[in-house]
Structures are given as structure tokens and as C-alpha cells.
Amino acid sequence: MIDHEENLLAGSELFGDLPPADRKQILELCSTFSVPAKKAVFHQGDPGKEMYIVTSGRLKISVVSAEGKELSFFILKKGDIFGELALLDGERRSATITAIEPCELLVLHHRDFRGLLEKHQQIGLKLLSILAGRVRATTDLYEDSVFIEIPGRLAARLLDLAAEHGIESSEGLLLDLKLSQYELGTLINASRESVNKQLKAWQSQGVIRIVDGKVLIPAPHLLESLV
Amino acid sequence: MIDHEENLLAGSELFGDLPPADRKQILELCSTFSVPAKKAVFHQGDPGKEMYIVTSGRLKISVVSAEGKELSFFILKKGDIFGELALLDGERRSATITAIEPCELLVLHHRDFRGLLEKHQQIGLKLLSILAGRVRATTDLYEDSVFIEIPGRLAARLLDLAAEHGIESSEGLLLDLKLSQYELGTLINASRESVNKQLKAWQSQGVIRIVDGKVLIPAPHLLESLV
DNA sequence: CCCGGGTTGTGAACGGGTTCACAGCCCCCG
DNA sequence: CGGGGGCTGTGAACCCGTTCACAACCCGGG
Numbered sequence: 001m002i003d004h005e006e007n008l009l010a011g012s013e014l015f016g017d018l019p020p021a022d023r024k025q026i027l028e029l030c031s032t033f034s035v036p037a038k039k040a041v042f043h044q045g046d047p048g049k050e051m052y053i054v055t056s057g058r059l060k061i062s063v064v065s066a067e068g069k070e071l072s073f074f075i076l077k078k079g080d081i082f083g084e085l086a087l088l089d090g091e092r093r094s095a096t097i098t099a100i101e102p103c104e105l106l107v108l109h110h111r112d113f114r115g116l117l118e119k120h121q122q123i124g125l126k127l128l129s130i131l132a133g134r135v136r137a138t139t140d141l142y143e144d145s146v147f148i149e150i151p152g153r154l155a156a157r158l159l160d161l162a163a164e165h166g167i168e169s170s171e172g173l174l175l176d177l178k179l180s181q182y183e184l185g186t187l188i189n190a191s192r193e194s195v196n197k198q199l200k201a202w203q204s205q206g207v208i209r210i211v212d213g214k215v216l217i218p219a220p221h222l223l224e225s226l227v
Numbered sequence: 228m229i230d231h232e233e234n235l236l237a238g239s240e241l242f243g244d245l246p247p248a249d250r251k252q253i254l255e256l257c258s259t260f261s262v263p264a265k266k267a268v269f270h271q272g273d274p275g276k277e278m279y280i281v282t283s284g285r286l287k288i289s290v291v292s293a294e295g296k297e298l299s300f301f302i303l304k305k306g307d308i309f310g311e312l313a314l315l316d317g318e319r320r321s322a323t324i325t326a327i328e329p330c331e332l333l334v335l336h337h338r339d340f341r342g343l344l345e346k347h348q349q350i351g352l353k354l355l356s357i358l359a360g361r362v363r364a365t366t367d368l369y370e371d372s373v374f375i376e377i378p379g380r381l382a383a384r385l386l387d388l389a390a391e392h393g394i395e396s397s398e399g400l401l402l403d404l405k406l407s408q409y410e411l412g413t414l415i416n417a418s419r420e421s422v423n424k425q426l427k428a429w430q431s432q433g434v435i436r437i438v439d440g441k442v443l444i445p446a447p448h449l450l451e452s453l454v
Numbered sequence: 455c456c457c458g459g460g461t462t463g464t465g466a467a468c469g470g471g472t473t474c475a476c477a478g479c480c481c482c483c484g
Numbered sequence: 485c486g487g488g489g490g491c492t493g494t495g496a497a498c499c500c501g502t503t504c505a506c507a508a509c510c511c512g513g514g
Contacts, residue, residue: 071370071374084359085362094363124352128354131315132312134362139300139365141369145373146292146298146372147296180491182491190471191473193471196493200493409460418502418503420463420464420503421501424464427462
């Protein structure tokens with residue numbers, strides 16, 4: 001069915017440190033799902049009975065207001081899980097998940113997940129710590145948007161993103177993720193124009209460079225001092 | 228030690244639906260703690276190894292920025308738990324908890340809590356759904372502050388608070404909670420002055436009344452239409 | 455009973471950031 | 485390889501809400 005099955009769950013935040021035998025068993029409960037870039041996996045308000053594990057590609061979590069304004073929370077990457085909230089409390093999907101790049105996902109159905117949770121104590125505990133992290137990350141996002149002004153917010157978010165999606169290059173830290181200025185704006189609650197002007201200012205100061213549509217940070221400590 | 232022990236955990240969101248015998252056992256692991264009004268139980272940044280259960284009184288969850296600006300998240304009441312995050316991920320306290328009124332708390336230490344979690348499958352599952360609710364509530368708060376302007380935000384929050392802390396009176400729905408306009412402001416990310424002006428406007432329109440420092444909502448559907 | 459700190463009430467000035475408008479560009483797809 | 489839709493770049497106007505300043509008030513404690 002799936003190539004190299006035994007590896008797919010190895011890097012997963014939720015199942016990663018289970019014994020390989022257990023991982024194999026869990027993998028057999030999953031189906032696979034491919035999403036092309038720009039397509040949504042599900043939308044806010046949908047009912048939902050599945051949890052997803054990212055095996056390749058990146059996606060964004062976002063919501064759209066009645067007036068069409070978009071707000072993004074996080075960028076998901078390989079090993080991350082999503083869609084678990086609806087499984088835990090039976091409510092509808094609280095946000096929309098959209099693929100930024102073509103993605104491969106594993107899908108785990110509600111009924112199988114409940115079984116796992118009851119059988120493997122360890123999974124529940126791990127999930128608790130993941131959710132605790134989600135609560136913290138979300139409140140941090142809210143706090144930043146209230147306490148910090150746009151330049152600081154943007155600097156902080158670029159560094160955060162680079163910590164997760166960055167690669168060291170000879171030129172500095174490269175944020176290996178193609179985000180338009182509009183998308184970057186939705187991630188920090190700012191308009192596209194504000195993002196544009198700030199990025200431009202930093203480019204002329206040499207704080208960042210744009211290489212092939214990606215942000216390159218020659219000296220991270222310089223950006224940090226702007227947070 | 229404690230009067231009417233058997234009742235103290237009955238209304239708790241985390242332990243409420245456990246068999247009474249188990250509740251009694253858990254209660255024996257807890258110590259009690261009294262906080263006078265306006266005093267903090269702990270501060271953001273503190274290390275922490277305890278979880279708390281509110282048995283009486285109300286408290287607020289808030290954070291303060293470097294510049295002294297305050298932002299509040301939720302109001303806790305009897306049966307609510309708090310301080311569980313630090314237990315689950317070992318990090319520091321992410322916010323400050325302050326008693327609004329004199330409060331009675333039960334305190335559960337990290338080591339005992341881990342034991343409970345391993346012994347009672349059910350507690351872990353319940354905690355998962357509580358945390359899922361926390362994630363949703365926090366993202367909702369952030370969304371509202373981004374998508375909705377002050378009048379709508381205030382209306383929505385007053386109704387939310389009234390749903391948890393309101394009592395039906397002959398005059399309408401009474402928000403039975405003494406909050407200063409400043410505190411109300413920190414709950415919706417608005418300045419004290421803005422809250423004042425909006426409340427005043429609604430009073431003159433008859434949408435709300437202030438009785439003994441508390442907000443009275445004669446016709447909730449009127450406020451709802453303003454969200 | 456009266457003083458005083460915290461709270462409420464209210465207008466004026468200010469400001470960070472959005473919205474709007476438009477120009478140039480890049481590159482993707484037919 | 486040429487057209488066009490989406491990005492990027494940039495100033496000007498505008499606006500919601502904050503900040504500031506000050507007056508009045510209320511209630512609790514010495």
C-alpha cells in the first residue's frame with residue numbers, strides 16, 4: 001500500500017517515540033491523502049471525524065472573517081498533526097487548513113483514534129503535552145498582537161518561522177518557505193502594505209535579503225534586537 | 228481537615244464525573260489554600276509544580292506586558308481548574324492568576340497528579356477535552372479582537388460572561404461579577420475610556436443598566452444583535 | 455465624619471496602521 | 485513567446501481607538 005511504511009510515523013510528534021511495532025500497527029489504521037498546493041483539507045465550520053498527520057509538504061491554519069479578512073495561526077510541517085480538536089470535543093472544525101505546497105497526509109478516523117487512546121496510555125500523555133503547547137503558542141500569538149507593534153511582531157515571527165523552517169546557508173539563515181507578503185501579513189495580523197514597507201526598510205538596512213522569493217536572514221541577532 | 232469533603236470535588240470539571248469513592252481518594256491528596264481578593268496565586272514566569280481546583284470565589288487569568296499593559300483571558304469560577312499547563316509540559320507559568328474575590332482552592336501536586344493520570348484513564352480523557360476547549364476559547368478570543376470592533380467585542384464578552392456568571396432576576400439577566408471598567412477593558416483588549424463610553428451609550432439607550440456596580444442586561448437579544 | 459485613593463465620566467489631540475489608488479513587475483500558462 | 489493575473493512597491497487620506505488631561509464621584513477606613 002504505502003512505500004517505506006515503517007518510516008512514515010517515525011518523525012511524528014504524536015507517535016514518534018512509540019516502539020516501531022506499535023507504529024506499524026497504527027500505520028495500518030491510516031489511509032493516505034494527497035492535497036495539491038492551495039487546496040484546503042477542510043474548512044472552518046465543517047463537521048469532522050478525522051485527524052491528520054503530515055508526512056510531507058506544508059500547510060497553514062487560518063480563519064476568515066465575515067468581511068473576508070484572513071488571519072493565520074501556524075504553519076504545519078512534516079510530523080505535525082492537525083484536526084485533533086474535533087476528535088476530542090466533538091465540535092466542528094475551528095479553522096481552515098490549506099496546503100501551501102503539495103502535501104501527503106495520513107488520515108486517522110475517530111473510532112480508531114479512540115481505540116488507540118485507550119490502548120496506549122502513552123499516546124494520551126503525549127497528546128496532552130502537545131495540546132498544552134498549542135494553548136501556549138496561541139496565547140503567545142494573541143499577546144504579541146496586542147503588546148508588540150508591527151516591526152517587532154514581524155521580526156519575531158520571521159525568527160520563529162526560521163526556527164522551524166529555516167536552513168543554514170553560507171549567506172545566513174534562510175527561511176525556506178515561499179510566503180507572499182499578504183500571507184505573511186495574515187500571520188502577524190497586519191496588512192500586506194505594512195509588511196511590504198517593513199520588509200523593504202529592512203532590505204535597505206541589510207537586516208534581511210529576499211532570495212528567490214524567500215527571506216534570508218544574514219545575522220539573526222540583528223533581527224532579534226528589533227523584537 | 229476539610230468540612231463536607233465529599234462534596235468539594237463533585238462540581239469539578241475534571242473530577243466531577245468520577246465515582247464518589249475515587250473523588251474522596253483524590254481529595255485526600257489535595258491541600259487547601261485561601262487567597263484574599265486582589266492577591267495573586269502565582270505570576271507569569273514562575274516555575275510551578277501544582278495544579279489548582281477552585282472551590283469558591285472567582286479569579287482572573289491575565290498577563291502584563293513589559294510596558295505595563297494588562298490583558299486578561301478568562302474568569303475562573305467554582306469547579307474550574309488552572310495551573311495544569313505547567314504540569315503537562317514542564318514549562319513556567321504562562322500567565323498570572325489573581326483572585327477577584329476571596330477564594331478557596333484545592334492544590335494538587337505534580338507527583339500525585341501524574342499518578343492519577345496513569346491510574347485513571349478517564350481523567351486523562353477528560354483533561355484532553357478540557358484542553359481542547361481551552362485552545363478553542365483562546366483562538367476565539369484572538370479572532371474576536373482582530374475581526375470585531377470594540378462595541379461588538381464588548382457585547383459578545385458581556386454575554387459570554389453572563390452565560391457563566393449571570394443570574395436571572397426579575398429585571399433581566401444580571402452579570403453577578405464586580406468588574407471595574409478597567410478590568411472589563413483588559414478582557415476585550417480595549418482602554419478603560421473606550422469601555423466607559425460604550426457602556427454609557429448603552430445605558431442611555433436602555434440596552435444595559437448598572438446596578439450596584441454590576442451590569443444588568445434587561446433584554447439579552449438586544450445586545451446579541453450588536454455583536 | 456471627613457479625607458483620599460480608586461473609579462467613573464468626558465472632550466481634545468494624536469497616532470499607528472488600514473484603506474485606497476495606481477504603477478510596474480514577474481512569471482506562469484495557454 | 486506573448487498576454488494577463490497575481491504579486492510587489494509606494495504615497496496620501498482616513499479612521500478607530502489610544503493617550504492625555506482634568507473634573508466629579510463614591511465609598512471605605514482611620
